[in-house]
Amino acid sequence: MKKVITFGTFDVFHIGHVHILERAREYGDYLIVGVSSDALNRSKKGRNPIYDQASRKKIIESLSCVNEVFFEESLELKRNYIEQYDADVLVMGDDWVGRFDEHRDQCEVVYLPRTPSISTTEIIEVVRTQEP
Numbered sequence: 001m002k003k004v005i006t007f008g009t010f011d012v013f014h015i016g017h018v019h020i021l022e023r024a025r026e027y028g029d030y031l032i033v034g035v036s037s038d039a040l041n042r043s044k045k046g047r048n049p050i051y052d053q054a055s056r057k058k059i060i061e062s063l064s065c066v067n068e069v070f071f072e073e074s075l076e077l078k079r080n081y082i083e084q085y086d087a088d089v090l091v092m093g094d095d096w097v098g099r100f101d102e103h104r105d106q107c108e109v110v111y112l113p114r115t116p117s118i119s120t121t122e123i124i125e126v127v128r129t130q131e132p
């Protein structure tokens with residue numbers, strides 16, 4: 001069985017998230033997703049996500065293309081997670097291109113193009129600035 005692993009926050013779930021997860025799954029037979037914890041987000045972006053980690057995990061678990069979900073507690077632990085979950089392929093969006101090449105000794109590393117014109121940050125901004 002070929003196992004694929006990917007990581008992300010997946011806050012305010014949107015179509016770009018569906019696209020990357022469906023395409024990631026096509027690289028193997030079993031898709032594992034590391035959903036970043038609330039604490040990791042606070043340290044990375046200085047704020048809590050809109051949806052808490054339990055909700056974000058549950059949403060990702062409900063997708064038919066996803067087989068297993070865990071919390072990513074630290075960016076420094078990628079090497080451990082890839083090993084622990086015995087991943088054959090690491091898939092990341094191309095906003096991260098080159099950043100994970102150090103894992104090529106562990107598994108195949110694939111960067112997929114992002115879906116244009118949508119992001120969690122943009123959705124939050126649109127909602128925030130909308131007239132009542």
Ligand code: CTP
Pocket residue numbers: 007008009010011016017019020092093094095113114115116117118119120121122
């Ligand atoms: N992603 C994508 N296309 C988009 C947005 C995200 O393919 N339009 C991918 C990212 O490349 C990543 C995964 O979805 O591999 C999770 O991304 P995440 O950072 O959670 O979503 P964003 O919408 O980029 O969130 P933010 O705006 O907060 O960075």
